[in-house]
Amino acid sequence: MKDVKLVLCDLDGTLLDDNKNVDLDIKNIVLKKNLLFTLVSGRNLGQVLTYVDALDIKIPFITNNGASVCLGKERLYGLFIDRHCIEDILMFLMNYNISFLVNCDSGVYSYGQDSLIQQFKLRSIGKCPVFDAVPISSLVEENIEKIIMSHPDDELMTEISNILNDKFPKTHCVRSEGRAFTLTNKSASKGSSVRWLLDHLGIEKEHVIAFGDNFNDISMFKSVKYSVAMDNAASEVKRNAIYITKSNNERGVSYFIEHYVK
CATH class of the missing domain: 3.30.1240.10 (Hypothetical Protein, Haloacid Dehalogenase-like Hydrolase; Chain: A; domain 2)
Incomplete structure (x- = not known):
């Protein structure tokens, strides 16, 4: 894959192992490959900010299962329940x-x-x-x-x-x-917020890869060119991804980017 510019990554079950430790290797790997990297999580803003800071993410990230796109503590885009x-x-x-x-x-x-x-x-x-x-x-x-x-x-x-x-x-x-x-x-999903984010960043979906493990990641998979399910993902999630990588306990995100994204 030589055309990837942006990496989108879920947290739980994806970038976090079962003990909730984050794969910090991803920081140096995306830097070495000159890739933009951000998080697309079901967690709320306060929880996601911990990992945004740890990974030194400088671009907007997605929280609350796609209900918000934030930059730091500022909400750039949000959809609320009626x-x-x-x-x-x-x-x-x-x-x-x-x-x-x-x-x-x-x-x-x-x-x-x-x-x-x-x-x-x-x-x-x-x-x-x-x-x-x-x-x-x-x-x-x-x-x-x-x-x-x-x-x-x-x-x-x-x-x-x-x-x-x-x-x-x-x-x-x-x-x-x-x-x-x-x-x-109803209009909030990881997929809808990813589309908003790509428009905001001026990046076409053909240059984006997404990693996830659960049902709420499927809409994100459908919004980008390259979709990668973790080996620990449910069968239905894997069926909706183009590729499958190692599990979250085996640094599956870092492994895939390091070996397959040029």
Whole structure:
């Protein structure tokens, strides 16, 4: 691949290993090959900034599953969940005992005790304000970028996702990490924000390669010429990628760029 100018990379399950350690080798590899590099993550701004700083990323990056494109702490592009349906969505989740996190401008709001949601909550502590179980009515005026939800019953969560997509047509719910699902504005996705970013940078998709491992990365794959799934990715994700690299625990991103991007 001699025509690549920009590398787009997911974090969890891709650039991060299973212990959440970042592959710092990527920094020198892209520098040596004179490539632009940025992150396209489901994580919120505070969490992503940690890796932006560690990797010395100077161009815009994508957060909240495509709901925002940011440069430093500045939001360049953002899509929010319709305020008119926020209360109904959150009450629906509570009625089914679904644990969830609400990500918005003022911080992260946590509801329920599901272990995965608690894990996600811990990621935000120290990076942005974190609140527990405030009244739902207090969130209806917030700019909400995403709602992360989880329940131990995977079949139930899949059913809940389908119901949400039918019941609230202005939103979109998709599996994002492990058994977690993420709900955003229907127009927000990694793919849509990648297209905005490429236009902003003046780079055509023919010069872009993207790495990912989960279902929310598929729309990103479809927005660039070269798509690479991690070996640890789900089968459906691999089917939607052109190439497959080593796993996230084997530095699959660095390996592929080092050996196949000229």
